[in-house]
Amino acid sequence: MGGPHLSALHVLRGLCVLLILLEDGPQSTRASACPQPCPPDSSCVGGTACRCNPGFQSSSGEINVNPGETCEDIDECEQGRPGTACGRRADCHNTMGGYYCTCSPGYRLVSGATKFSNVSENTCQDVDECISGQHSCHQSAQCHNTEGSYECRCRPGWKPVPGSPNGPNNTVCEEISFPIWTPPHGIKSQSLSRFFERIQDLLRDFKPASAQDTIQDIIQEVNNLLETPGDLLTLPRSEQHCVATILLTGQEQILRELSKALPNGPLNFRTAVGTELSLEVKEKGGKNVTLRINQGKMLVNWDVVQNSRGSGPSVVGLVSSPGMGKLLVGAPLVLETEEQSVLHETHKGLLQERSPVLFSDVMSAFVSNKDSQNLSSPITFVFNHVSAGPRQKVFCVFWEPTQNGSGHWSTKGCWMVGTGDTSTTCQCTHLSSFAILMAHYDVQEEDPALAVITYLGLSLSLLCLLLAALTFLLCKAIQNTSTSLHLQLSLCLFLAHLLFLTAIDRTENKVLCAIIAGTLHYLYLASFTWMLLEGLHLFLTTRNLTVVNYSNVSRFMKKFMLPVGYGVPAVIVAISAASSPHLYGTPARCWLHPEKGFIWGFLGPVCAILFVNLAFFLMTLWILKSKLSSLNSDVSTLKNTRMLTFKAIAQLFILGCTWCLGILQVGPAALAMAYLFTIINSLQGVFIFLVYCLLSQQVREQYRKWWEGVRKTKAESEQYTLSSGLLSDAPKHSVQIFLPHIPQRKSESLR
Template sequence: MELQWALLVLGFFLLSTESHGCGVGYIKKNTNCTDEDECETPSLCGENSQCVNTHGSYYCTCNEGFLSIPPNFTASTAGECVDINECFDKTPACPSDLVCVNTIGSYNCTNCPKGFIRDPKLNSSCKDVDECVSSVCEVHSRCTNTPGSFSCICSPGFDKHENTCTDIDECKDPDVCGTNADCKNLPGSFICECHTGYSNYSNNQSKCTDIDECKDPDVCGTNADCKNHIGSFICECHKGYSNYGNNQSKCTEMNCDEFKIESDMQGKLKDILTLLRDSCESLRDTGVGRQTGEQLLEILITSTDYLLSDGNIADSETLSQFLDAVENSMHLIGPQLKAPVTRMETHNTFAEVAVRRGQAPPSGCVTLSTDSALFNTSWETVVGKSYPGFGFVALVSYKDMESSSDQFHTISRERSDDRERNITYQLNSKVVTAVVSNPETKQLSEPVTLIFTHEQERAESEGVGYSCVYWNEAEGAWSGRGCEEAWSNSTHTACSCSHLSSFAVLMALYPIQESFELVLITRVGLVLSLLCLFLCILTFRFCRSIQGTRNSIHLHLSVCLFIADLVFLCGISSTHDQVGCAIVAGLLHFFFLSAFCWMLLEGVQLYRMVVLVFHTTLKHLYMYAAGYGVPLAIVIISAISYPRGYGTDRHCWLSLEFMWSFFAPVCIIVVLNSLFFIITVWKLAEKFSSLNPDLSKLRNIRGFTVTAVAQLCVLGGMWVFGCFLFQEEGTQVVLYLFTILNSLQGALIFIMHCLLSKQVREEYCKLISRICSDKEKKYSDFSTNQSSNSQRPLRSDQSTAESKI
């Protein structure tokens, strides 16, 4: 190859020499041959190349980054410069963490490989990208970073299936938790839930082993022996104790005397108690009853239904025995029931019982319901402070249970304001018995709620009221103590009670209007009393023959009773105006007290006339202070201390709880007056028995004393009957006596102090004779002077008559 190139160059040289006279690559300059610079010819070698001149020739070389093909070519040899791809060179053109990119005549190391990023601190290097910083893997898998990439590994408890991590069900292995636990699969894990009596001691993924419960000395208490079994234990009760078949509960003492049989009990009730007593004794002796709890409940409900339908428990004593037997029976039956809730219904009886068992006391609310009532309480109230390992609550409802009228006397005594209004009661709900396992139910820590359905749908109003009551066995009647009405409407009444027993809702029927006979007696009697008192006032004021201290006392007594009766007649029923009603009650309070105070002054006056000095008198200032000042002070103090006591819903008189402000002073006055009259009568008897008695004066004083005592008996006795109005016995009779005496008190005073007084009768006769004589004189004057002027004599006669009056 090199020989051929040499021969080619030599041939070109000879050809040139011949043509110029000089050799090839030379030119003749003057006479000398000089080298020709072929590189002065532009673009002789082409692009990406350089021309290199030589003596007599030239050659072309490629720039850096280009490869000469062929090497050192000339224009005649048709060579070229080809770009060199530095990225394919065996020697790396770029560092390993950079990407080589070829360019024309060169290369660049600018781009980082996938999974890398250029480090801003070093322009010529790339750093790895941590793809695990972002959520590049699915749920239940873990991300692992690698140089330039990452990998996703499933979390423990998961297995990869079709690029997805799925949960591994460890519970498919039957031996993973063993036979003493239930395996529960969880996402990525599992737990072993131990059976009762076994434990894995907080290691939820380990097998469970038996718990020796008898290591706890309190698990069975002191009345039983604990025996451990694989996965369980039993409490063997001592003799006389029982856990009612709940072998893992504490034992309580059996008191079978609760099923005491009385000689006067109904035959069916005796049979029930005999059966329950036998079952109780069997539990106490052997720990196993003769019948199951469900069987005993069915027998009890069936027998109860028979007793109610037979109608033999209407009297109080039988009703007490019946309700007590049911309550004691539920204490025996409830713990033996197996189901959490047991319901049983017959024609006349409905029962629901809830039972809870366990080592820990139950908590939360519990609600029982029958066809007529709903009972709500908490399990804390049901089990109480001592929890034997079980608790129960029962609600029994009775249909068609009647109550006689004598069974309402307790509630009547408790609600004395109702007694004043002559209220009658009747049952307006079915009777229910609420029983819990807690032995302390006389005063519960929190009240229980019972909602009753009314037998008669009547809204509470002025004429109807509802009372929450329980059966008081000690008194054999319904009582409201410890039970309050929470709310009431036409169909239901809610009761809140602080103890447990048998409950019901009583409907109180209020008399809306007084009877027509009482209203008639009151109005006619008061009108007559006002007329008589008015005559008494005129008599005591203008009758000169009886003027004196005692007459002044009678005058003010009549004035007080006149004003009191007038206010009573006009304003006693003005309850629509609260302020006006209170004023009426205050006026009645004041004037009735004043009347009694003036009666006391009469007794004092008689005492002074007989015992101290004869014909002694009381100063008017002292009498006014005692007759009006003392009652006024009592009324003012009473009004300040308890202003709500004046006026009630039905009458403008004192409220029942405030009645002491009237009866207390009245009782004191009656007692003092009685003492004065006793001493007066005693002294009169001594004077009559003396040697030289002044018979006329003594007889007058004796007459005064008799009328004063009679007056005290009439007015004082009237308010004694008023006190008996609040007793149940003989209410109607006492009411009529009080009304008659109250209405006719003015007439009685007029009879005793005016018509029965000889001096007053004489004055009345004189007055009547004068009036009659004046009429006769006027008639004769008129007949004899018929033709003359009659006006002047008529005026003269009138003035004469007025002066005589």
């Protein structure tokens, strides 16, 4: 019996040895085969070298491990390693010599397992925490599942508690308490008191489930008050404007708060007399939201509508109140400075001083986002209104409350995109409790007499400038530096006046209008620059009256007059065009736009030139006064004292100093100064031709020679024509009738 027992003992011992070899054998047996022991986490290869096990690598990165090297764990989850990604919605976890994957928080495997090995086993899907109860929303909030997580949002009729840690998963809410809507202080009105009593009753009995009914009741109460204002219309205008401000601002605040209790979707309501509400509540919006009512519509970007918190439903609404205009009669209109200058430029400042009149219903816009100033994208409004008359100006305005509780119409942040006979499109970069609407001014047409004087005067100046330019070019006897200055001034003024008369109103094509405006800018600047050179030359000439040698003045003027006369205006126009090319051309004229002070690209140089020329003129008169008695008799062109004095005074018109009359067109004398300014400056070309041509003895002598030459040429031409006709038409024998007094020899020779 000992034999079998001994045999079983040997078998058991062999199994134990085998288990020990299987556990430690690969390293021990192979290590015994290698020249020296292998480091941890490595194996002997071919009995000659050691190699790191899978999931490990040596510090040198080689397969063979040298003595002293160790095998380090490979981080398979490190970004960029191929073949180790766990896929979308999953997280990678590194282990010693390997890794495993788990679904990200908010996701789980379809199989219900907690781990998987690689991306091919990834079946992670979203967990609905709201259904499974795996959320931490307060009882006052509702759970809304999101991709990989959830949000806690206040229930309808509730709002986040101020000061609480309102995050997506820990929102604490409280019931909505509406702002107090009370009458303005100091205004006594039974109609207004009854209105606010009914409003407070509606708000006191408010239930979130009846939010829609409450909104409609409030709109109806506002409508009833505006349709039957009662003693409100007996209040002073300033108090009526205060009531309108309270109604507009309060209605906007109440509707914004009540709308938070509405379910998602649109809400439209219209009273019997035309008051309308168009409202929409959305969790998420598209690119734009459009609200339509009978009297217009509003287009707004969803980013503007959305709550500043960026979660939960958002509200956008539009209210049209046709009866609000009764309380806004006589309200003033405040224009921005730039718009005021544009208006005066367009209509020559002839505006009747009277209050604007409403052209459309008052439309109030409100959104959930209370940060509605300086919006990232403008809001577009389209207003339907009655047709405007030919002498009426339409504005896009809004109602802006003032510190005293009243208000006024303002154009700040609003502009008109386009207008037709019965509709106008506006854009605004802000929203609040103000009403967006249309207003107008009656504008007077331009004085027809001034227009006639302008066109007649410029036409006559064009003729005189053309004659003067031809005289300066063809009259050799007067060719000098002064003549060159007169010629360039005449050419610039001629081209500027011609372009003004023919193209100043060509505003149909904006590009062409901008080119015309730029050309006029250059030509008139060049004209004033040549006026400056004329003034400088006159001053230098007068200062050297006692000196016979004018060579220094002539050399100076010949060297610099062309570069200065044409170069300086070119630089100014180039800088203006490069900085603001879109400001060339206005809606009414092809001229410089007054916006952003762009008009000073012309007025600045002109004012400087007028000031300098006026100084030159006064110094010239002073020099003449002190030196006329001692004029050098050799200066032949300055012998006639009276003619010299007249020409000097005439320089006041030629040098453009009379343009200063434009500054005096204010107050009671504005109209008279406008006529004087137009007459004198439109005839500047006539003054140039009169002074430099007709009153010049040398030019008159040249004109006489030209006229005699023309008459002589004409007479010779007529005599030649008559003689030729007689010789060709008369018979041969008739020639002898005229030959009795011719000597015989000549008579024979003629035969």
